[in-house]
Amino acid sequence: MSDTIGVAMLGHAFMGRAHSRGFREVGYLAQPTLRPELISVSGRNREALVAMQKRYGWAEAVTDWREQVADPRVGLFDNGGPNKIHAEPTIEAMRNGKHVLCEKPLGMDAAESHQMWAEAERAGVQHMCGFNYRFVPAVRRAREILESGGIGDVVHFRATYLQSWGWEADTSIWRFDKAQAGTGAIGDLGTHIIDLARYLVGDIASVSALVRTVVPGREIDDHFVATIEFENGAVGTLEASRLARGRINYNAFEVNGSKGSIAFDVERLNELQVADEKSFTRVLVTEPEHPFMQYWWPPGHIIGWGDTFTHEIAHLLAAIAGEGTVAPHGATFEDGYRCAEVTDAILRSAASRKTETITYRGSDA
Amino acid sequence: MSDTIGVAMLGHAFMGRAHSRGFREVGYLAQPTLRPELISVSGRNREALVAMQKRYGWAEAVTDWREQVADPRVGLFDNGGPNKIHAEPTIEAMRNGKHVLCEKPLGMDAAESHQMWAEAERAGVQHMCGFNYRFVPAVRRAREILESGGIGDVVHFRATYLQSWGWEADTSIWRFDKAQAGTGAIGDLGTHIIDLARYLVGDIASVSALVRTVVPGREIDDHFVATIEFENGAVGTLEASRLARGRINYNAFEVNGSKGSIAFDVERLNELQVADEKSFTRVLVTEPEHPFMQYWWPPGHIIGWGDTFTHEIAHLLAAIAGEGTVAPHGATFEDGYRCAEVTDAILRSAASRKTETITYRGSDA
Amino acid sequence: MSDTIGVAMLGHAFMGRAHSRGFREVGYLAQPTLRPELISVSGRNREALVAMQKRYGWAEAVTDWREQVADPRVGLFDNGGPNKIHAEPTIEAMRNGKHVLCEKPLGMDAAESHQMWAEAERAGVQHMCGFNYRFVPAVRRAREILESGGIGDVVHFRATYLQSWGWEADTSIWRFDKAQAGTGAIGDLGTHIIDLARYLVGDIASVSALVRTVVPGREIDDHFVATIEFENGAVGTLEASRLARGRINYNAFEVNGSKGSIAFDVERLNELQVADEKSFTRVLVTEPEHPFMQYWWPPGHIIGWGDTFTHEIAHLLAAIAGEGTVAPHGATFEDGYRCAEVTDAILRSAASRKTETITYRGSDA
């Protein structure tokens, strides 16, 4: 087996930059057995593409992703494009035997996401959906505490993902175009907290939701709130908004168990609040024994949001190299699909004004 | 008109103590025109009653509230007893022309609460429901900011009232007895945040809720979550629990408007977080120009939870003296009734698994 | 022995109000064996005095403290007047056999403070200096933790008492008059943190300080900083200012020991931050087993700054009743004197620009 893997990436905007940096940083930080070789980046804006190519060292810039998914040098296809073009290129890549990393939300809805998962299973490749918050050290630490029974049985979960840029947003970007994005706050922010809910507590059995487009003239949602029931009996709330003044990137959750609680806020990415029966302790998740911190600095020297992609890519490369598996700590396409069932149920419930029960399909593969 | 008013109080537990202290403190702090004279305290536990009488200086301790509501010396009847005995004594007092202060929840359900309101209107007395959090300086300040348009139009509201004592609670107290309490976390904690939602944002048009009794063997709820729609179009979430480890008395809300936000947590009673478009400012609500602070100390010298009752009682005594009105800053029995419509809808929705629309009745008086 | 004690108070401003409220509140909260009877209040401003008398229920208002210290009905003389009139009336009261409570700073300097202590010892009365922060539940809890070895041996201490009102202060009040106040930030704020340093860590062996009058035209200091050495070898810093923008009443300390740390801020009076080797836990000091909380509410219902005087007065009344002693949890006149030796050393060091060693005298009694 070679010690390098050719990577092709679709996308040159926010996620394109975050992933590109991850592929660079992973080399000198995690030092994976399988080292990424940056073959090509693709996208529609030629100028942005060339700037991107030069900045991050992609060998080629191409305008047609079909070149990438057919390229024999490519072993890993990374899809960081708009939601609408997640499915087709990713499926094509998998059919060509490429391992895949696809940004969230996986597909435009549960049906499309399911198809992507089924294709992945059929192709037998490694597949990962880009839920990068699983790769925050404090989030992984939260999962460790939960798995070890550190806070007992979970009874409540609440998560909000609040931003405020929606008030002044340039709505010409794809994120406000229903045809390209599908949903707004739901797909962009809501999927992150749904995935965290699933990662930390378990699958969601039912949802009751309200969805709102507040700013006039928009096609897609600015905000939703939901109550949820987990399959294990815990209940909770979810909320995502692009219109919460004073909140910049407030992706925050709290889990209450029978013996203690855990709380987290991504604006304070390196901190985990851990409660016993009475009181919360602020833990700086920067000790050598904390997840991922073997790559980093002495205690108290914090890491950044972008570094979660480095962890994510290292995790995927290890799975491809046969040194681990994507699941359970990385999100597979099955996770991407299951998340999409929840977002579909949110939309159904907002329409029906009823609690919607969720049924999950097998892979059919 | 006399410059004193005779007060009779029902109750000798937590609320009885909080109200008694309020009646004492109001004398030397707010110095109301109408000064309270502590006539009698009533309750079922003779020993507790006598201790209470002695501690707070009630002239008499009686075991039958009927003596109190018939007592010609009494001008104000204060009902701090278990929920089940809110309606009958309070109505009887009003029929006898007494002004009334009744703890929350007003009645056992919306029907009983409505009856209390209708009787109050018929009797033409001053009536107040004990939503003491309206008398936190920071909460009143939040209302002032909202009324002045300081954060623009409200789009989101979220409130949680989280405690953790429910895990180890002595369930022999009336608060766990369905016949006396009606509900658990809903009536005890949820009504406070429903009232705050109404006080700050407006009336609630619909509710979708989940209600849970987690600890085996209990008759009443430990927890609920709900999504709500306000009549003005804002949406939000409500949650109350007695099982949230690490949370002692976490009555917290956040209001997001088109121009800014406000956040509050009763464990930090003297602080209000006020955001402009981007950032939260921590305001110590202890300046002379802040609500109620004319009674208190130089800036930065905080007041306590119990002092909200002093403000509440001062407010009621002023209304009785004709120096102001209970509404809008105090909760009237109409407010108590409207809150009960919401709690009824929470229970209906938990059963129907649908969004329940709320219809409010007039006073019929 | 009677079950009441007559109280006379000098002062009708900030401290006069805080003490008066304490004498009222102590009756229904702590319910001391020896109940205070409010005989008389004295001061120079007749109008303010009468308002005060009426508000808090002092039986008489007199303009000459000599009447009070000679009054046979008086068992306890409480001096809350300007610093300059602490010594003479208090000494006179003690010579007449009255127990005494005197606000801080005890005297105008160490010599005068020492005289007060010596007179107290000679008179054999109970004497307490008004360091009310010792009666904050969280501060007492900090002391308990320290005494039990909970954080090991103390190595560092740092305290700041920061306010900002000095920038806009009305300098006609006595607090800016050198003849009446002696010092500014030093006596007003610095003495509090010196007393806390002594209460928590131990006596101070040496001081090196800078003292500044920043605002032109003032007679007294706005600010000082100091490094200190404790007799037990720990070292630390002290700082007090009336000119620290953004800080309203920020009386905050941190103690670092060999096994853990403790941090506190009076603006969050009910919270204590307690660290083990790595992380701080926020403890709400409102549990029934916490100091003074037997007087109060269920957990999480916070108390206010003014309530510390209630605890202080309860403590003194118990000592007078023979149910306890002022020391070590209350500050005696010896504590007031020892604090004054530190403030004298701060002034000496600011002049000499050297580290000043402190020598403490015995009572000479």
Add this chain to the structure above:
Amino acid sequence: MSDTIGVAMLGHAFMGRAHSRGFREVGYLAQPTLRPELISVSGRNREALVAMQKRYGWAEAVTDWREQVADPRVGLFDNGGPNKIHAEPTIEAMRNGKHVLCEKPLGMDAAESHQMWAEAERAGVQHMCGFNYRFVPAVRRAREILESGGIGDVVHFRATYLQSWGWEADTSIWRFDKAQAGTGAIGDLGTHIIDLARYLVGDIASVSALVRTVVPGREIDDHFVATIEFENGAVGTLEASRLARGRINYNAFEVNGSKGSIAFDVERLNELQVADEKSFTRVLVTEPEHPFMQYWWPPGHIIGWGDTFTHEIAHLLAAIAGEGTVAPHGATFEDGYRCAEVTDAILRSAASRKTETITYRGSDA
């Protein structure tokens, strides 16, 4: 002029890793005109050196720094070794016309630091001392606010740099060896806050300090406290410790001005607390208009401690390319020297027990 610059680095421990990553990250983030080419890394531990070389892509690993400073391919010499070997290799490199980056503290004392500065001036090369906290966006923003008069005239400054690892430290590392480190907490932590004091407020005129070695058997200091006077009249305190339990990397400062205040804590690197007259606002320094954030992500997506080195190196490369100057935002060797005068004065004052006035020399170049 070439568009690349050859870099040689001395050091393979903590700073070696942080700098190496900076040289890698600067390429794809800041995209400097002058791109670093990683020629060689040197150090005494051959195994660590080779691991370092491989991890970060240094072309060669050499055991003698003399090879590096003589290497014609090298344009920039980066000294991240122990303090004792800062001067000689750096001076040699400068004499050979290399630009230099040297970790702090610059030399072993003021005299050696002065010599380094004088040599730098004579050589006419670009010289920077590694005070990386100047390159925290929030710190640069603090400086901008101060320069613009945003908080008025500075009156107080206080800074602490508190860690706790000293209790359990492996004292075999060079940081505990007096011959190699010179000082402990003073040079390691104290120099950072002295430099921040100078960067934000101005030069320090005098110092009074206490220095302590708490843990038995150590050669160097664990802790110091100091009061300082600035040349502009402001006064303040400094404290650094490796023995402050609960504090992991608590590098925190507060500046109080006549109109407002600024506070910062490196454990919350992306936040700046900015006060007006009364209240602190928490600013997330992640907006596009904030310093350095043009390299990074949308608002609210925080960066890490290690990224400050990327900013630092970008700054130096721009200066070498003639696109800017090291001063005033980068620390020059003059800044390194002036800092050393303060640390020398701390040691003198600890010995003399007096306030030590500081005299700064010119470059003599």
